[in-house]
Amino acid sequence: MTRFLLPLAAFIVLVVFLAVGLGLKPREVPSPLIGKPAPIFQSQLLHEPGKMLASQDNLGKVWLLNVWASWCVSCREEHPLLVELARSGIVPIYGLNYKDKRDLALQWLNQYGDPYTVSVVDPEGRIGIDYGVYGVPETYVIDKNGVIRHKQIGPVTVESLEKKILPLIKELQG
């Protein structure tokens, strides 16, 4: 009996491992920055190059940092959701315009709508490196103490908003 049961058991174990492996998303590398203070940055505003925004200015409120670029195709996918979220006024969204050209970025916002309280520019991707950005779009949830609480890799979806981001924001604001 064991002659058949053993290979069968081994096969089932293998299948389980492969099935779990199929469900994994190797593109989503967990960020070591979660639970850590958000890296400090200070950069020019996209709309007003003469003005600067420092990340510390946002201390005391819960905010989203959305990394986007006009060349980023999947940013278009999440953009309507961000516009809607911004309109609801639940949480301010700050944009990090990553490795982009100012004129193209402004044109893009004109075309698709601007959900951002402000966007700061990161033309060389240096702020991006500090935040561990490796695939645009990425969205960070940052709490009142300036600590990163969540990182969404890839476009924000209805599901990720409802299941994770919005409940977390509610909790952090409460």
Place this chain on the structure above:
Amino acid sequence: MNPALPFALLKNSHPQKISGLRNTFAGKQFILLLVFVLLSPLSWAKEAAPVAEDPVIEKRMLALSEDLRCLVCQNESLAGSRADFANDLRREIREQMQSNKSDQEIIDFLVARYGDFVLYRPPVKPATYLLWGGPFVFLLTGAGILFFYLKRRRKQIEEPPLTEEQHRHAEALLKENKGNNA
């Protein structure tokens, strides 16, 4: 278009002149080809243009980034990847080397931002015990199974000694056999 035509031309009243024309034409083509072949390495050199201002740092940077994973093309090293992201990180490593950071400091910098995932040699810690120890567990399990399997097989192979009765019976059969063959 007409396959007979060149032949007919060669056969006309100025065969030498025409074949001479043909020769210069082939010669031009050959020279042109030669020029292109000789020029092509120049175009390669242009494309590869390394930004190595400091060959020592460049070498150190490449050696270090050989062991680091590009998060965009995850099966490529930072040294080998042509992704924009890898380019930025190489620039970052280069700059940190120029400001006299040690390799370990640079690795710590990257791990703090991207996690252990950037390392092709993950550190030994509770989360990676299985990763590092797994192969040895498999080796020991395999060796154990082999040991018990061979032990059991030896038992199966060992012939039980014949009883007196079986012995006599066997001998009788052998004798009978001989008689038949003869």
